[in-house]
Amino acid sequence: MTIGLYHPGQSALHRASAGAKLSALVVVSLALFVAPSIWVALASVPIAFAVYLATGAPFRRLMAQLRGPAILLGLVFVFHLAFGSVAEGVLAVTRFATLILLASAVTLSTPVSEMAELVEWGLGPLRPLGVNPEKVGLAIALAIRFVPLIAEEFRHIREAQAARGLAANPLALIVPLVIRTLKSADELADAIEARGYER
């Protein structure tokens, strides 16, 4: 299973700091929505696609990652056709496509630990309000770490049920999945303590 996040590499994007990449993403997002020109939005898509390819991740993986967003953008376009105009649809779709491509380029080229460090730094001023930035950073890393674990648990439960002749039933899958995930979370919490992390 491939998780659509960091892909190791040596590209210029990989060498750039997480802060610089996220700042650039924010600036481009604001600029796209401030500029009402459809031509600017149209021109931004191939540029964003080039940035996406520049991450150096395998082409097939890059294309596979775009399937889901492409369906979503198709629905957005149909919605605009039905309730607005073609021009509005093109503007909305090109803006979102640019943002999705750039955001994906950032996540593909930035390790989770760098993202977490950035979040910790960004939340630093909120310490006096009781926010613990290190815990938020760790929570982000753990959420990402848990994605493949939950997917694996899901597959095991589904196989066990299929082996006993049970048809796929969302409720029958979710209950054991939640229980197993909580148990895994408990054990991971023990490991975090054992490895010297202080609450």
Added chain:
Amino acid sequence: MIVLEAVSHDFEDRPVLAEIDLALPERRIGIVGANGSGKSTFARLLNGLVLPKQGRVLIDGVDTARDVKAIRRKVGFVFQNPDHQIVMPIVGEDLAFGLKARKIPKGEIDTRIDAALARYDLGHLRERPVHLLSGGEKQLVALSAVLVTDPEIVVFDEPTTLLDLRNRNRVAAAIDALPHPAIVVSHDLELIAGFERVLMIEDGRVAADGLPGEVLPFYRERMR
């Protein structure tokens, strides 16, 4: 040295360990016992994951209940399932996790990660997502993540249970080559057959204690 003084423990009034008195100066100690016998709780006592309800556990004279932070620095713990031990999504990030918790400078973190991965020829995995590793690679990464923090003692809780024979052999060789004192809880009797001492735990008590050649045949007999 590890010393247990009149240690008892229970979970919600269910006794798990009862009045254990032990001194463990040996460099290789195996722990065997049936499921539910209390051996995993015993292992968890040694790095303060579980604190005894009665008695004391001393690691080089430090009471686990008094200074758990110091104990965690002294005693590394390798869990049965590496998926439940590896915290970060990328191998290198995971090795850095324990070092960052100890406030080690960034430059030193990089050097120590390279050295820890090189120990088991895992350098090529540094940038690899953890979920794409084999079971044996994950267990060696989990061990590397413990060793990179430079503990004085390493405790293993059934480190080979989930592995195929090849990976089991890799992990067994890694344990064998460790310069650290190691305490290994295991159902894999071959793994601990060459150790200096084996304890058999039964119903929360030490039912046998001695050389592997004495304890393991007794254990096999009890498990019939």
